[in-house]
Amino acid sequence: MDFLSLFVVSSSLTFDTLAVSILTGLVISNIRFWQATKLAVVMAFFQGLMPFIGWFIGNSIKYYIVDFDHWIAFILLSILGIKIIIDAQKKDENKKDFNPFKTAVLIGISIATSIDALIVGVSFGLIKVNITLAVLLIGSLTYIVAMLGMLFGKKASFHLGNRMEILGGIILIGLGIKILLEHTLIS
Numbered sequence: 001m002d003f004l005s006l007f008v009v010s011s012s013l014t015f016d017t018l019a020v021s022i023l024t025g026l027v028i029s030n031i032r033f034w035q036a037t038k039l040a041v042v043m044a045f046f047q048g049l050m051p052f053i054g055w056f057i058g059n060s061i062k063y064y065i066v067d068f069d070h071w072i073a074f075i076l077l078s079i080l081g082i083k084i085i086i087d088a089q090k091k092d093e094n095k096k097d098f099n100p101f102k103t104a105v106l107i108g109i110s111i112a113t114s115i116d117a118l119i120v121g122v123s124f125g126l127i128k129v130n131i132t133l134a135v136l137l138i139g140s141l142t143y144i145v146a147m148l149g150m151l152f153g154k155k156a157s158f159h160l161g162n163r164m165e166i167l168g169g170i171i172l173i174g175l176g177i178k179i180l181l182e183h184t185l186i187s
Contacts, residue, residue, distance in 0.1 A: 025153020040146035048139030051121030058125020070183030077176030084169035
């Protein structure tokens, strides 16, 4: 996977984090820089760890599925993209009870926003990807997006976060189609 594609994938994985960060900024309008940094670092850690775990899984099984790995990558990314789009349409009734400073909540949102990165990581294991670069890029972009999202959340409505999640879902579906086309048209 070339750097541009990896950057696009990495960016699309940050949309869940953006939504949660905007919500954090809306709910906790007096958030301090060090508090925001702590939240962003934990979210970036999980977002970077999950693709590595997924890559390890995908890399372990790729020799058994080499003839149809592009179909698996396409299906996984498409299902994930559709799920992200559907989830963005749902209303969250518990937004007022949201407290990311609780350890359980912070770890919960970090894992929840990085499950898609785990699935993408499995796809990374099936195709040629520099996993070190991927993990560093995904983690770094997640940190930046989380910090900007919390700052932006103080001034914006939450509806923008939902639109960004929809865009992320569309990007993942598009990447799945790109992988499928590269393997079926070129092979």
